Amino acid sequence: MAVNVNTVYQTVLFILNKEQRGYVPPAEFNSLAAQVQLEIFESYFPDGNQLNRVNQNNTQNNTEFFNMSKDIQSKLTPFEQELQLTINAENAFLQPQLSATGSINRIVRKFGSIISTYDGQPKYDSITQFTSKSDYNKIVRSKLTLPTKQNPIYYLSSGTSTSSSLFITPLPDSVLANCLVYPLNPRWNFTIGNSGQYLYNSTNSVNFELDGSEQTSLVIGLLKYFGVVVNDPTIIQVAEQEAQQTSINEKS
Amino acid sequence: MGLITETNQQYYQGAQGFRGDGVLLSFATTFDTNLILGSWNPNDENYTLNNFKLYTSTSGLPGGYVEYTTAFTVVNNTIVFPAGLEPAVGLYIVVQLKLLSGGKYGSTEAEKAYGEVVEDNYGSYEYIKLSDAIDNFMVGYVGDGKILQNTKKSDVLFFAKRSLQEFSYDTLKSVHSQELNIPASLSVILPQDYVNYVRVSFIDQLGVKRIIYPANNLTISPYETPIQDQVGVPTQDNFGENIEGTSLTEERWKRANDNLLNGQFANNIDQAVDFQNAYGFEGSWNWGRQYGLDPQLAQSNGWFNMNEREGKMSFSSNLVGKLIVLEYISDGLGYDKDTKVPKLAEDALYASILHSIVSTRSGQQEYLVQRLQKDRRAKLRNAKIRLSNIKLDEIVQVMRGKSKWIKH
Numbered sequence: 324m325a326v327n328v329n330t331v332y333q334t335v336l337f338i339l340n341k342e343q344r345g346y347v348p349p350a351e352f353n354s355l356a357a358q359v360q361l362e363i364f365e366s367y368f369p370d371g372n373q374l375n376r377v378n379q380n381n382t383q384n385n386t387e388f389f390n391m392s393k394d395i396q397s398k399l400t401p402f403e404q405e406l407q408l409t410i411n412a413e414n415a416f417l418q419p420q421l422s423a424t425g426s427i428n429r430i431v432r433k434f435g436s437i438i439s440t441y442d443g444q445p446k447y448d449s450i451t452q453f454t455s456k457s458d459y460n461k462i463v464r465s466k467l468t469l470p471t472k473q474n475p476i477y478y479l480s481s482g483t484s485t486s487s488s489l490f491i492t493p494l495p496d497s498v499l500a501n502c503l504v505y506p507l508n509p510r511w512n513f514t515i516g517n518s519g520q521y522l523y524n525s526t527n528s529v530n531f532e533l534d535g536s537e538q539t540s541l542v543i544g545l546l547k548y549f550g551v552v553v554n555d556p557t558i559i560q561v562a563e564q565e566a567q568q569t570s571i572n573e574k575s
Numbered sequence: 576m577g578l579i580t581e582t583n584q585q586y587y588q589g590a591q592g593f594r595g596d597g598v599l600l601s602f603a604t605t606f607d608t609n610l611i612l613g614s615w616n617p618n619d620e621n622y623t624l625n626n627f628k629l630y631t632s633t634s635g636l637p638g639g640y641v642e643y644t645t646a647f648t649v650v651n652n653t654i655v656f657p658a659g660l661e662p663a664v665g666l667y668i669v670v671q672l673k674l675l676s677g678g679k680y681g682s683t684e685a686e687k688a689y690g691e692v693v694e695d696n697y698g699s700y701e702y703i704k705l706s707d708a709i710d711n712f713m714v715g716y717v718g719d720g721k722i723l724q725n726t727k728k729s730d731v732l733f734f735a736k737r738s739l740q741e742f743s744y745d746t747l748k749s750v751h752s753q754e755l756n757i758p759a760s761l762s763v764i765l766p767q768d769y770v771n772y773v774r775v776s777f778i779d780q781l782g783v784k785r786i787i788y789p790a791n792n793l794t795i796s797p798y799e800t801p802i803q804d805q806v807g808v809p810t811q812d813n814f815g816e817n818i819e820g821t822s823l824t825e826e827r828w829k830r831a832n833d834n835l836l837n838g839q840f841a842n843n844i845d846q847a848v849d850f851q852n853a854y855g856f857e858g859s860w861n862w863g864r865q866y867g868l869d870p871q872l873a874q875s876n877g878w879f880n881m882n883e884r885e886g887k888m889s890f891s892s893n894l895v896g897k898l899i900v901l902e903y904i905s906d907g908l909g910y911d912k913d914t915k916v917p918k919l920a921e922d923a924l925y926a927s928i929l930h931s932i933v934s935t936r937s938g939q940q941e942y943l944v945q946r947l948q949k950d951r952r953a954k955l956r957n958a959k960i961r962l963s964n965i966k967l968d969e970i971v972q973v974m975r976g977k978s979k980w981i982k983h
Contacts, residue, residue: 378719445609446651452728467736467908468729473706476729 326531359544415488439495506532589672589693595662702915738927768909790878920958
């Protein structure tokens with residue numbers, strides 16, 4: 324469940340306006356909201372890695388709601404997409420062209436599992452193994468590990484294009500990639516009221532795509548930046564302490 | 576869910592039937608065997624590549640089927656008819672994999688589906704494909720909270736194939752054999768997937784196997800036979816390489832009379848004289864000089880030796896024209912259909928892959944490596960015992976002859 328952008332904006336304004344500290348115009352809010360959302364989104368990866376170590380020690384709990392590793396995974400679920408990659412002239416597979424209106428309107432953050440499909444008789448849908456270029460060079464030189472339609476491998480390289488492309492061996496007919504995409508930038512859209520005030524307009528507003536549980540983190544994160552904006556160290560300090568406390572609590 | 580997905584008809588007859596409804600264009604087969612379509616057209620040279628035939632019938636009665644030789648394709652084991660050629664309502668359609676008997680749907684010899692595709696699948700439940708074993712291993716042994724947290728599939732693939740090779744050498748049943756005739760040249764080419772021989776036998780008139788023994792100490796096929804000059808130095812050609820001649824050792828061995836080696840000349844006075852001439856014995860009938868027979872040479876079945884230089888197996892001259900059977904081992908990776916593991920050794924394969932991966936990792940606790948090594952050894956031993964096919968009834972049958980005197 325996404326976080327309503329208006330709720331966050333109003334909460335932030337409410338805290339900031341206490342004791343007449345300052346006011347944040349929508350343009351500044353939108354800009355910093357995108358920054359904070361990205362910060363929280365990126366923090367999932369190191370946090371996920373850290374929390375997954377408990378799985379590796381076989382000491383992770385298997386409760387329904389209190390497994391932090393699963394929790395982070397579920398927070399990333401809205402950003403998981405299965406994309407059909409497109410092939411270029413170099414026989415490399417790229418993410419499809421971004422389109423503002425189509426389903427592919429965001430940039431891929433990470434490629435997950437890749438399924439290469441080989442048409443023909445028989446047809447193969449094979450999990451494709453990621454290797455470094457160095458490993459790739461070794462693997463294709465051993466007859467025992469030579470990639471086949473049942474065991475294809477790929478490495479990432481930019482090739483001649485500017486974005487990261489997948490070079491898959493043997494060359495498949497089509498590729499389906501499980502990807503993590505970046506969240507869309509939040510936007511608090513408004514209309515101007517009779518007295519020149521900003522009025523929230525849900526049309527064309529974009530909510531935070533993060534999980535509903537991140538509302539507090541978003542507010543705290545925004546306050547940290549707005550403390551800098553309004554030049555009030557008290558807000559920065561309180562926000563940082565709050566964020567730190569949450570982080571310690573989650574990971575211990 | 577059971578592991579067997581083929582119906583009895585698919586397994587035993589190699590056939591699967593469908594009914595047309597006037598609308599459907601595609602009919603998905605569910606054989607364990609992938610359909611191979613070279614061409615639907617019997618006049619096309621690729622037609623012989625097909626591993627099945629397609630028959631249709633309006634009545635579905637025996638003798639009422641005809642081969643379907645109009646355009647169709649196969650996509651992912653599904654028979655696809657072109658648009659506009661939808662099989663009519665109620666039309667019986669049968670996909671018949673090729674089998675030795677030709678199947679029961681073709682009316683003429685040309686229409687019958689002759690081949691060995693169905694037979695190749697018989698007994699397949701005894702084995703698991705290597706690719707399936709690797710997928711199973713990835714599921715059961717690799718992942719969070721397991722011994723192998725993160726392992727590349729290519730590593731698993733490497734060690735699985737290596738394990739299969741090792742198993743093929745000394746654990747798995749030797750299933751490869753070739754029936755060959757010994758030509759006048761007295762040598763046959765080694766099979767393409769040959770790694771080592773298990774047994775070589777000639778087949779007598781009753782079809783009984785008679786073991787042929789290696790000529791280890793009797794003769795040799797020299798690896799190099801350089802032509803020497805008058806002082807014994809090998810001579811070279813224009814490219815600086817030694818000039819090779821034919822082997823005189825092999826020529827003499829081909830001409831050799833085996834009876835002079837195995838002592839069977841006693842009944843033939845001419846051969847006895849040859850024996851004396853060959854070995855320079857003086858005086859008449861120096862039988863005593865043989866000091867009795869050497870048991871390893873006292874057999875009349877014949878000998879073979881390996882010609883490593885030419886990749887051939889050579890035979891003694893008494894075997895010319897004879898029928899032999901060469902039983903040999905391969906490494907299990909030669910052909911796709913060989914890359915399978917008996918289910919009786921499946922667990923041993925997993926243990927072997929696991930141990931190999933863990934033992935080649937840096938920083939792995941030694942106690943774990945040792946544990947997995949013991950596990951591997953125990954499971955391999957178990958697999959060997961299982962595959963040895965020791966059956967109580969068969970042992971009892973052998974032991975019934977135990978009251979016989981054993982002669983030395």
